[in-house]
Amino acid sequence: EPEVTQTPSHQVTQMGQEVILRCVPISNHLYFYWYRQILGQKVEFLVSFYNNEISEKSEIFDDQFSVERPDGSNFTLKIRSTKLEDSAMYFCASSGDDRQAFFGQGTRLTVV
Amino acid sequence: AQSVTQLDSQVPVFEEAPVELRCNYSSSVSVYLFWYVQYPNQGLQLLLKYLSGSTLVESINGFEAEFNKSQTSFHLRKPSVHISDTAEYFCAVSEDNAGNMLTFGGGTRLMVKP
Numbered sequence: 055e056p057e058v059t060q061t062p063s064h065q066v067t068q069m070g071q072e073v074i075l076r077c078v079p080i081s082n083h084l085y086f087y088w089y090r091q092i093l094g095q096k097v098e099f100l101v102s103f104y105n106n107e108i109s110e111k112s113e114i115f116d117d118q119f120s121v122e123r124p125d126g127s128n129f130t131l132k133i134r135s136t137k138l139e140d141s142a143m144y145f146c147a148s149s150g151d152d153r154q155a156f157f158g159q160g161t162r163l164t165v166v
Numbered sequence: 167a168q169s170v171t172q173l174d175s176q177v178p179v180f181e182e183a184p185v186e187l188r189c190n191y192s193s194s195v196s197v198y199l200f201w202y203v204q205y206p207n208q209g210l211q212l213l214l215k216y217l218s219g220s221t222l223v224e225s226i227n228g229f230e231a232e233f234n235k236s237q238t239s240f241h242l243r244k245p246s247v248h249i250s251d252t253a254e255y256f257c258a259v260s261e262d263n264a265g266n267m268l269t270f271g272g273g274t275r276l277m278v279k280p
Contacts, residue, residue: 060209085266097210097256097270110267145209153198153217153266157210 056080060158075131077146087147168193172271187242189257196262199240204254
């Protein structure tokens with residue numbers, strides 16, 4: 055069964071450092087997403103990406119965040135200058151036209 | 167804007183007992199509804215979905231959910247739970263005019279006891 059793959063599974067970074075979270079969506083999907091889940095809180099939408107551009111983004115997705123699909127297979131989330139409150143589980147997801155989103159296993163980001 | 171409420175943060179239940187996990191949503195437009203399950207230390211897996219058609223939808227492992235438009239609910243049920251059903255369950259909504267963005271409820275931790 056096709057799956058969304060995320061790397062790394064766990065990343066520890068110092069406050070102020072840049073991090074890049076990587077995702078390989080399902081190959082024939084056209085829509086890509088990032089969500090995050092702060093420990094003990096809801097899963098929150100960050101951004102959606104379609105046709106090589108951002109289609110929607112939430113208030114959380116400020117100038118510190120960016121997404122890219124650099125090579126037609128990977129989908130990355132970059133946080134330019136991490137803050138303690140960026141510590142969370144970050145989920146990548148992808149979907150086709152049927153609105154069924156498939157999620158990756160997540161990357162646990164810990165900012166120290 | 168849509169919102170999703172899962173009234174129970176935790177539901178303890180004995181093995182082989184029935185269970186219902188409640189989900190209510192608010193939206194002014196047509197919605198699509200989903201239940202995702204998260205097993206310990208794993209990602210989110212789609213359990214079942216309502217997009218259109220029959221309001222009762224079923225999963226392959228015995229769960230079912232019914233879309234009730236008048237009550238704006240999409241409760242998840244299983245007539246007899248197993249230890250292996252212990253997990254966090256998330257209800258999610260996508261609005262018809264909001265692309266494919268999902269809004270999640272706070273989650274319900276189902277704890278099945280022997």
